[in-house]
Amino acid sequence: MQEAVTLLHGFTLSGKTWNDLTSRVRGAEWTWITPDLRGHGATPLMPCTMDDCVGDLVALWQRLGVERTHLVGYSMGGRLALHVATRLPERVQSLCTVGAHAGLDQNARLARRQSDETLAAKLESNGIEPFVNYWSAQPMFAGIERRGATFNARLRAVRLANAPTGLACSLRGMGAGAMTPLWDDLPRIACACTFVAGDDDSPYVTAARRMAAAVPDGRVELIPHTGHAAHMERPAAFAKVLVNHLERAAVDAGSSASSLTSA
Secondary structure, three states: OOEEEEEEOOOOOOHHHHHHHHOOOOOOOEEEEOOOOOOEOOEOOOOOOHHHHHHHHHHHHHHHOOOOEEEEEEOHHHHHHHHHHHHOHHHEEEEEEEOOOOOOOHHHHHHHHHHHHHHHHHHHHHOHHHHHHHHHOOHHHHHHHHHOHHHHHHHHHHHHOOOHHHHHHHHHHHOOOOOOOOHHHHHHOOOEEEEEEEOOOHHHHHHHHHHHHHOOOEEEEEEOOOOOOHHHHOHHHHHHHHHHHHHHHHHHHHHHHHHHHHO
8 A cells, every 4th residue: 555645845846846856756555645735836724824724734634544654844944843843753654854953043933033024024015026036046055957948837826826916925824934843843753764965055065964853763865966945956866865864764664563572
């Protein structure tokens, strides 16, 4: 029976941005679930909070008959994945994040919340295209340019398809400034965890190492010569990391089942 893998996208993206990755994973071991998160793509639902998104995911899994799932999340989606794993550990078979952290300290949260509010207001007043131009030009995404014109045109189209009100809602409700830090909750995540970062994305390398040290079964994987969006910048390299992670989780699950049988 195929195991479910739920892939959670980052801010300004949508579920379809995982297609480039999943097309590189051969075999029929997994079923890919790639929802659009609140405020994004075909799901402009409001309000936009982590708890609301968790409710959406649970409802989706129930419709699909999924009791447990591997969970993979990028950036904002990675923070959501951490939220799910700490709140509903019984639903999470394994956890993999890309370019994510478990929350900011109090001073950084306040500054980020103010910054996100400014961005949200500009989105609502200026519209989607000026914001996409600004967001795509940030240095942390420079590595995506190496994918070439065709890929970048598709990515830009995904970003432009979002509604300004939806992205503004997401910034205010799911931005790093709005997020309650989860560092103290990480030790309750008992499943296999892999925390991925591009080795050029130094703040997230630090965060990946800190998260791996906080959970019982955590590993760090750094993708060489890569920035924040490692899974999009070097999808073949990330696909190998993801497959290794999923296979490790299967081995761990088999070992746990054998231990229970022996007991």
